[in-house]
Amino acid sequence: MAEKTLPPVDAVVVGAGWAGSIMAKELCEAGLSVVMLERGGRRSTAKDGAYPASIDELEGATRYKLFQNPAQTTVTVRNRLDQEALPYRRLAAFLPGEGVGGAGLHWTGVHFRAMPQDLRLRSHITERYGKTFIPDGMNLQDYGVTYEELEPFFDRAEKVFGTSGEAYTVDGKVVGKGNPFAPDRSDDFPLPPLRDVYTAHLFRKAATEAGFHPYAMPAANASHPYTNPYGAQMGPCNFCGYCSDYACYMYAKASPNVNILPALRQHANFTLRSNAHVLKVLLDSTGKKATGVVYQDAEGNHITQPAGLVILAAFQFHNVHLMLLSGIGKPYDPHSNSGTVGRNFTYQNITNTTVLMPPTRSTDQFIGSAGGVAIDDFNCDNFDHGPLGFIGGSPLWVNQAGVKPIAGAKATFPGAPRWGSAWKKQAVDTYRHAFTINAQGSNMAYRDVYLDLDPTWTNVYGQPLLRMTFDWKDNDIRMNRHVVSKLDGVVKALGARDVHYSMREPGKPFDVRDYQTTHLCGGAVMGDDPNTSALNRYLQSWDVPNVFVVGANAFPQGMGYNPTGLVAALAYWSAHHIRTQWLKGNGGPLVTP
Amino acid sequence: MTDAPHTPRRPASPVSCAKPAANISAAMAPLSLPTPDGSPAASPMTSSKTNAPVPSHVKQQVRGVEHMAHDAAITPSPSSAFKPKRRRVVQGLGTSMAALSLGGLATQTAEAASSEQSPAATAQHQEAGTSARFFTAAEFAFLTAACERLFPEDDMGPGATMLGVPDFIEGQMNTPWGRGEKWFMSGPHRTGPDNLGYQLPYSPRQIYRIGIAGTQAWVRQQHNAPFESLPSTTQDAILTALEHNATQFDALPASAFFEQLRSDTIEGAFADPIHGGNRHMGGWKMMGFPGARADYMDWVDRYETPYPYGPVSISGETG
Numbered sequence: 001m002a003e004k005t006l007p008p009v010d011a012v013v014v015g016a017g018w019a020g021s022i023m024a025k026e027l028c029e030a031g032l033s034v035v036m037l038e039r040g041g042r043r044s045t046a047k048d049g050a051y052p053a054s055i056d057e058l059e060g061a062t063r064y065k066l067f068q069n070p071a072q073t074t075v076t077v078r079n080r081l082d083q084e085a086l087p088y089r090r091l092a093a094f095l096p097g098e099g100v101g102g103a104g105l106h107w108t109g110v111h112f113r114a115m116p117q118d119l120r121l122r123s124h125i126t127e128r129y130g131k132t133f134i135p136d137g138m139n140l141q142d143y144g145v146t147y148e149e150l151e152p153f154f155d156r157a158e159k160v161f162g163t164s165g166e167a168y169t170v171d172g173k174v175v176g177k178g179n180p181f182a183p184d185r186s187d188d189f190p191l192p193p194l195r196d197v198y199t200a201h202l203f204r205k206a207a208t209e210a211g212f213h214p215y216a217m218p219a220a221n222a223s224h225p226y227t228n229p230y231g232a233q234m235g236p237c238n239f240c241g242y243c244s245d246y247a248c249y250m251y252a253k254a255s256p257n258v259n260i261l262p263a264l265r266q267h268a269n270f271t272l273r274s275n276a277h278v279l280k281v282l283l284d285s286t287g288k289k290a291t292g293v294v295y296q297d298a299e300g301n302h303i304t305q306p307a308g309l310v311i312l313a314a315f316q317f318h319n320v321h322l323m324l325l326s327g328i329g330k331p332y333d334p335h336s337n338s339g340t341v342g343r344n345f346t347y348q349n350i351t352n353t354t355v356l357m358p359p360t361r362s363t364d365q366f367i368g369s370a371g372g373v374a375i376d377d378f379n380c381d382n383f384d385h386g387p388l389g390f391i392g393g394s395p396l397w398v399n400q401a402g403v404k405p406i407a408g409a410k411a412t413f414p415g416a417p418r419w420g421s422a423w424k425k426q427a428v429d430t431y432r433h434a435f436t437i438n439a440q441g442s443n444m445a446y447r448d449v450y451l452d453l454d455p456t457w458t459n460v461y462g463q464p465l466l467r468m469t470f471d472w473k474d475n476d477i478r479m480n481r482h483v484v485s486k487l488d489g490v491v492k493a494l495g496a497r498d499v500h501y502s503m504r505e506p507g508k509p510f511d512v513r514d515y516q517t518t519h520l521c522g523g524a525v526m527g528d529d530p531n532t533s534a535l536n537r538y539l540q541s542w543d544v545p546n547v548f549v550v551g552a553n554a555f556p557q558g559m560g561y562n563p564t565g566l567v568a569a570l571a572y573w574s575a576h577h578i579r580t581q582w583l584k585g586n587g588g589p590l591v592t593p
Numbered sequence: 594m595t596d597a598p599h600t601p602r603r604p605a606s607p608v609s610c611a612k613p614a615a616n617i618s619a620a621m622a623p624l625s626l627p628t629p630d631g632s633p634a635a636s637p638m639t640s641s642k643t644n645a646p647v648p649s650h651v652k653q654q655v656r657g658v659e660h661m662a663h664d665a666a667i668t669p670s671p672s673s674a675f676k677p678k679r680r681r682v683v684q685g686l687g688t689s690m691a692a693l694s695l696g697g698l699a700t701q702t703a704e705a706a707s708s709e710q711s712p713a714a715t716a717q718h719q720e721a722g723t724s725a726r727f728f729t730a731a732e733f734a735f736l737t738a739a740c741e742r743l744f745p746e747d748d749m750g751p752g753a754t755m756l757g758v759p760d761f762i763e764g765q766m767n768t769p770w771g772r773g774e775k776w777f778m779s780g781p782h783r784t785g786p787d788n789l790g791y792q793l794p795y796s797p798r799q800i801y802r803i804g805i806a807g808t809q810a811w812v813r814q815q816h817n818a819p820f821e822s823l824p825s826t827t828q829d830a831i832l833t834a835l836e837h838n839a840t841q842f843d844a845l846p847a848s849a850f851f852e853q854l855r856s857d858t859i860e861g862a863f864a865d866p867i868h869g870g871n872r873h874m875g876g877w878k879m880m881g882f883p884g885a886r887a888d889y890m891d892w893v894d895r896y897e898t899p900y901p902y903g904p905v906s907i908s909g910e911t912g
């Protein structure tokens with residue numbers, strides 16, 4: 001193993017997913033020399049999305065071909081402070097990405113903005129229900145940035161991603177049949193919504209009958225051919241049903257690989273190094289300034305890349321891990337509720353209800369995309385929480401991303417046969433005639449839910465694994481149960497033969513064995529107070545001002561929506577302030593506490 | 594570090610049409626429990642990890658069984674005499690080509706080709722590493738019988754044997770996944786509540802080696818005969834007992850072995866046939882899954898008409 005130091009560059013970006021690619025593009029446009037380091041291999045649609053080999057359920061969604069290999073590095077998980085955390089040895093509950101494009105190559109593409117109330121949730125809840133409404137032990141916080149400030153960046157991200165959707169209002173005027181709860185927009189979506197698949201169409205009708213407000217889900221799947229502002233082209237989505245876990249062979253799903261990297265590669269001042277696993281950020285003797293990063297290359301050499309600006313964009317929990325390993329910011333201590341790195345770790349609170357239609361109706365669940373039909377009647381604070389006594393909400397939707405037979409056959413209902421002829425019969429019946437309605441809800445932040453370094457297990461680089469302490473709490477269990485119970489009317493209107501409601505069960509802990517989502521959030525959150533946030537409102541570290549940390553780690557608590565639309569908008573927001581303020585200043589903090 | 598190990602896209606060995614019958618007689622010497630590293634203590638077919646010298650007559654006998662099994666005539670199922678109806682291999686290519694953008698893609702592809710193993714090289718590599726079968730003939734007899742009970746032939750469609758599920762599982766044993774290279778296997782290995790997930794020190798190969806030997810020893814104690822020779826109702830009762838974790842083999846709970854078997858059986862029945870199972874797409878036909886068609890542009894909103902076309906596999910087989 002050799003040690004080597006490379007010539008310095010202006011900026012180093014850690015991670016080649018959405019966050020890293022956006023930041024690298026913006027910094028290259030600003031004229032900086034940029035090195036982007038990605039621990040995984042080179043990936044491209046041409047290679048990893050090549051039809052038909054790419055749409056192989058065994059390799060894709062079952063053996064996790066495109067995901068992080070936990071043999072290299074993983075996390076440990078426990079539910080409570082008094083437990084020993086154990087390694088997450090097999091991928092299941094969440095599936096971190098790896099390789100050029102990150103999880104952006106194999107995400108689904110549901111592309112939401114954030115609700116204005118979600119971005120200032122503590123203020124909003126306090127204003128509407130009073131401070132005492134916030135339960136003990138909940139670290140409810142504001143983002144420190146408003147919807148109005150972020151709007152141009154949400155718009156920018158949608159145009160880069162080629163997002164299909166239907167607006168409700170633009171500049172205060174009703175323009176379409178979009179989500180009536182959605183905030184105002186400065187422009188319509190760049191593409192019209194995807195067509196409803198059959199099950200989404202059924203849900204739309206039934207939800208209308210039940211008195212709710214269905215709308216077409218915004219999706220970064222191109223409903224028509226599209227050229228984005230970078231000149232990158234997308235083909236039209238053909239509803240192949242291989243969005244989640246696969247690269248899109250139609251070039252129709254937005255990915256950093258299709259939508260940004262082709263343009264980024266045109267910059268002479270851009271360098272991408274794959275198979276470069278960043279071990280830590282290097283700080284000078286004051287501990288207040290980063291001097292670059294050290295990474296391990298494919299041959300096991302340790303390479304130092306000096307840089308004037310360090311962007312961490314390695315994904316939510318990898319960002320937190322790198323901060324803890326590098327000594328950036330004060331690690332969070334759940335006992336004293338002090339320190340910021342690891343604080344406010346959250347997840348997404350999702351349960352999936354299965355509706356069985358009469359045998360005369362084929363639900364064709366293999367047809368799919370990131371589109372679908374949703375209702376927001378029970379999302380965010382769109383309903384009165386006063387009498388309910390919990391905070392948060394869930395959209396409800398049919399987001400049929402294509403059910404393949406291995407996953408379809410493995411899923412069974414509690415108490416139903418799991419093998420043999422009786423099971424076979426039921427598996428076929430369910431596959432042909434059922435569909436799923438998801439309640440994808442928010443997850444609040446709690447004092448004893450956090451991230452730190454594990455005392456026992458290490459990764460192949462000899463570093464302590466990140467430890468997750470996570471469990472479902474009463475507030476979020478009650479929220480989920482309340483929202484799922486609202487499906488009754490929809491199910492009746494559907495004329496369903498049977499329904500299997502799935503809800504959070506009180507006392508049933510977070511289970512790493514069931515796939516839920518990879519929408520992990522928080523751990524290095526943004527905010528206005530350096531005592532409760534690791535980053536200021538521009539995603540700049542309060543402690544080391546030439547480090548910016550971009551990703552869902554910045555969310556102070558979870559929201560009902562999927563995270564990537566907000567991740568992308570925050571990346572453009574942060575980059576804008578680096579370009580217009582930080583680069584023009586002395587490299588210090590953009591906010592004085 | 595290097596990239597994550599390449600996961601072979603193809604089964605370990607070209608899958609032959611002949612396969613061991615489900616009820617190979619148990620002419621083998623009783624198996625003893627395997628060693629902790631998962632190698633069978635008296636496994637005649639694994640040359641490298643055999644602890645005890647195997648008497649030559651046992652080897653003979655086992656080879657005989659294998660040979661017989663492979664020669665055993667299997668009545669072709671109706672589905673194996675399939676006639677290709679329609680080939681639709683490259684779909685959407687026009688659009689994909691149209692999507693090439695900025696000239697960047699060409700560079701990307703060239704870079705990819707130089708920085709990664711080419712598919713041909715990968716295939717060669719796999720061929721080279723696959724000559725040895727993982728399961729012994731006796732293990733394979735158990736596997737075949739157990740998979741068939743989990744996924745029986747019935748009026749819904751073919752069973753595990755006809756679909757080639759045991760061959761699929763054999764193939765999977767010779768992949769990085771089978772060797773545990775896609776799981777975090779570092780110690781210490783401690784136990785905890787089930788909801789914190791798999792904590793055993795075993796790879797899939799070891800789960801099978803230990804689980805099959807343990808089950809057979811357990812079954813012999815009770816029935817004085819190997820699993821595969823028992824009536825199906827008894828086999829079902831044994832599988833139910835494993836599912837409900839009635840016993841433990843070394844550190845391996847019976848239920849962990851059962852879950853592996855169930856999960857792999859389902860995968861073998863429904864994975865693309867290039868992996869050795871789902872023969873002639875029999876699993877897909879039963880489920881109504883069109884396989885690699887993956888183009889529903891013209892069906893997405895024909896709401897009252899079920900999708901009409903049969904499946905296509907990755908290799909272009911139609912059904």
Ligand SMILES: Cc1cc2nc3c(=O)[nH]c(=O)nc-3n(C[C@H](O)[C@H](O)[C@H](O)COP(=O)(O)OP(=O)(O)OC[C@H]3O[C@@H](n4cnc5c(N)ncnc54)[C@H](O)[C@@H]3O)c2cc1C
Binds near residue numbers: 098
């Ligand atoms: C199956 C799936 C479906 C999803 N669907 C949706 C959806 O529909 N809508 C939505 O909004 N979100 C979805 N998500 C989440 C979405 O993928 C993420 O929010 C998004 O990709 C995050 O982007 P990122 O750039 O922060 O991280 P990533 O895309 O994960 O990129 C981070 C990159 O950093 C690299 N890296 C990590 N550590 C290091 C290191 N030490 N050194 C060098 N490189 C490193 C990683 O290998 C990775 O490539 C989905 C996720 C998955 C897995």
Ligand code: SF4
Binds near residue numbers: 236
């Ligand atoms: S459903 Fe559409 S966007 Fe998704 S992978 Fe298929 S073609 Fe691409």
